[in-house]
Amino acid sequence: MRFVVIGSNSFSGSHFVYRLLKDGHSVLGISRSAEAPPVFRPYAWTAETGSFTFLQADINHDLVVALQSITQFTPDVVVNFAAQSMVAQSWDNPDHWYQTNVVSLSLLAEGLQKLDNLSRYVHVTTPEVYGSTSDWITEHNHFAPSTPYAVSRAAGDLHLLALHSAKGFPVVFTRAANVYGPGQQLYRILPKSVLSARLGRELQLHGGGGSRRSFIHISDVAEATLQIAVSGRNGETYHISTDELISIRDLVSKTFTQCGVDSQQFVAPVEDRLGKDLGYFLDSSKLRKELGWKPLVTLSDGIESVIQWVDSNLEDLRERNLEYVHKP
Numbered sequence: 388m389r390f391v392v393i394g395s396n397s398f399s400g401s402h403f404v405y406r407l408l409k410d411g412h413s414v415l416g417i418s419r420s421a422e423a424p425p426v427f428r429p430y431a432w433t434a435e436t437g438s439f440t441f442l443q444a445d446i447n448h449d450l451v452v453a454l455q456s457i458t459q460f461t462p463d464v465v466v467n468f469a470a471q472s473m474v475a476q477s478w479d480n481p482d483h484w485y486q487t488n489v490v491s492l493s494l495l496a497e498g499l500q501k502l503d504n505l506s507r508y509v510h511v512t513t514p515e516v517y518g519s520t521s522d523w524i525t526e527h528n529h530f531a532p533s534t535p536y537a538v539s540r541a542a543g544d545l546h547l548l549a550l551h552s553a554k555g556f557p558v559v560f561t562r563a564a565n566v567y568g569p570g571q572q573l574y575r576i577l578p579k580s581v582l583s584a585r586l587g588r589e590l591q592l593h594g595g596g597g598s599r600r601s602f603i604h605i606s607d608v609a610e611a612t613l614q615i616a617v618s619g620r621n622g623e624t625y626h627i628s629t630d631e632l633i634s635i636r637d638l639v640s641k642t643f644t645q646c647g648v649d650s651q652q653f654v655a656p657v658e659d660r661l662g663k664d665l666g667y668f669l670d671s672s673k674l675r676k677e678l679g680w681k682p683l684v685t686l687s688d689g690i691e692s693v694i695q696w697v698d699s700n701l702e703d704l705r706e707r708n709l710e711y712v713h714k715p
Contacts, residue, residue: 394468596636
């Protein structure tokens with residue numbers, strides 16, 4: 388099949404490209420920055436059988452160019468990972484989040500509607516649209532966003548759903564739990580924890596790390612995304628999650644233990660982030676029943692994959708910035 392992956396430089400996007408190439412698909416990757424360094428680019432780690440072409444284009448500024456390339460590529464499926472995705476920073480410049488996640492998204496969808504051969508548009512969105520949840524929720528749960536980031540994603544999702552209802556736009560939505568794995572951005576909690584353990588650096592835990600999450604390995608997410616892209620039902624939403632919950636504090640402690648280090652030496656509780664949700668408990672039974680998917684990577688094995696990636700690239704990673712840098 389022929390896939391366009393928008394946001395192919397992102398952590399999830401790059402792993403999805405790797406998954407597609409492994410099966411021999413043809414892929415056009417689009418991202419606003421030049422291709423990521425190999426250490427953050429899983430499809431560069433091994434040779435696969437599919438074909439990959441990369442286009443550097445920002446949907447905020449280069450949408451015409453991007454749509455021209457997509458049209459010429461004649462994809463069967465478009466999968467969109469691109470978004471302004473940080474939560475705390477969305478309070479500082481909310482207009483940047485609304486521009487990318489709502490305005491530019493609506494213009495992208497308008498252009499994609501003109502593709503005669505497009506069978507499915509997979510929109511990779513977020514459980515943040517639900518707000519904090521205290522029990523397991525299905526895909527029909529109401530939206531209650533609590534940050535500009537979450538509001539922007541909810542608005543984008545509702546626009547696409549309206550396009551599907553009114554014009555038959557072939558959208559399907561995915562919402563995954565906390566995704567992790569090798570090659571992830573260093574400001575994310577798992578690679579940051581491993582680097583703190585290896586380099587003896589202080590690790591700050593917002594709110595003391597009491598919020599609980601379900602962590603799911605990127606290989607399980609990539610597999611679920613592919614199954615949804617091929618066999619999902621247009622207009623539907625699919626949760627991608629494990630059934631295991633763990634607090635951020637316990638996750639960090641577990642990671643340090645697997646690194647052979649006492650977390651109490653380096654972990655420092657700090658004030659919580661504004662509008663932070665305490666938990667997302669996603670019921671993924673719909674995906675399991677309809678498409679036969681199930682997660683295969685245990686949390687311990689997943690953490691070990693991150694540790695091995697960090698250890699294999701420690702000299703490179705130790706020199707890199709561990710904090711998020713905003714790009715408008």
